[in-house]
Amino acid sequence: MPIVLIEPRGFCRGVRQALELLDRALQENPVYVLNEIVHNKTIIAAYQQKGACFVQNIQDAPPGSRIVFSAHGVPPETRREAIQRGLKIIDATCPLVQKVHAEAIEFTRRHIPIIYLGHKNHEEVRGVCGEAPQNITLIESIDDIQLIPRGRRQYAVLTQTTLNIEDTQKIIAALKKDFQIIEPKQKDICYATAARQEAVRKTAPQVEAVLIIGSQNSSNSIRLKEIAEAAGAKAYLADSYRDLPADIKKYKSIGITAGASAPEYLVQECLAYLA
Structure with missing residues (x-):
């Protein structure tokens, strides 16, 4: 295989x-x-x-x-x-998370309301929103744009560092249709997140299945699974090879990656298991 x-x-x-x-x-x-x-x-x-x-x-x-x-x-x-x-x-x-905190503080100091893209139950999101809860509107999807107060035309946009880049770009494009948007000079999504997503996006169409070594509460790992599925591959998110389905070896080709907090030895164990 x-x-x-x-x-x-x-x-x-x-x-x-x-x-x-x-x-x-x-x-x-x-x-x-x-x-x-x-x-x-x-x-x-x-x-x-x-x-x-x-x-x-x-x-x-x-x-x-x-x-x-x-x-x-x-x-x-x-x-x-x-x-x-x-x-x-x-x-x-x-x-990079500290950078987003600093941006939230600076935009608030300048009296510019903030639209923050993120997942509401994530620790990173709670931390950033805590910097200026009265000045930040949290949205998770394009559908949430309707929740944004229409009293102001200009908003700063900040994002959680582990979001799906393509989804985030679509949301920001939709926001620009209704509001004057100020974005940070340096994008908030982590460069490592971006590189890993792009690698999965390129590889997934070439294999039948993609294995993502990572935990179920890892935001960046979940995004990798979603990207692999969107590209047409069957995708599995597992802490280790022990959590893989019993019939995993049925696939004729498999891609293996790992979330940003997964140690490499777990990938190598998975590789040995599939060999």
């Missing part, structure tokens, strides 16, 4: 930075991590074994302890709560 290893794939810069920070922090225990450091079940299990304590709430970290903020960032209120609790903050927020 021909197998195509799709490149680029796997860890992005933001994930590598976050994990390096956590590794350094774990040289001294205990270390608390707010939410998952990155959205990958295998990574989380490995760090739990190393002694990292993952918590869902700032209040779950004892006063004076060290707290790591995940790669997805946090709302300013969470940061204030951590400081008030006397926590020692280790900020692993992705630099």
Whole structure:
């Protein structure tokens, strides 16, 4: 069976930075991590074994302890709560996510309302919207454009860093029909996300199935699955080869990629399983 290893794939810069920070922090225990450091079940299990304590709430970290903020960032209120609790903050927020936070703050300072494209339950989205909740209108699709207040003609547009590029472009084009749009000088969607999506978009039509190694709560991994399906391939999102369907070897050709928070050894295990 021909197998195509799709490149680029796997860890992005933001994930590598976050994990390096956590590794350094774990040289001294205990270390608390707010939410998952990155959205990958295998990574989380490995760090739990190393002694990292993952918590869902700032209040779950004892006063004076060290707290790591995940790669997805946090709302300013969470940061204030951590400081008030006397926590020692280790900020692993992705630099590109930090950029979007800064843009939200700057546009708000200039009294320019913001349209933010993202998935409302994602940690990254909650963090950015928390910077200026009264100035940001969150939309997830073209259908949501009707929710935007019509009292203003000019809006700034920001996006979650892991969106489907083609879908995002369509939404922004639709927005431009109704509003005067200001976009950041540098696009918000992560360059690593863009490169991985393009690689899947090119490869998927050439194979019967595409395997995406990543977790079900990984936004960028879900987008890769959607892109592969849209290109006509059967697509599977799995944490490892153990989660693949029993009949996976029925396909005559398979492409394999990985989400931005999936370690390469999981790809190699999958490759060995299919060989």
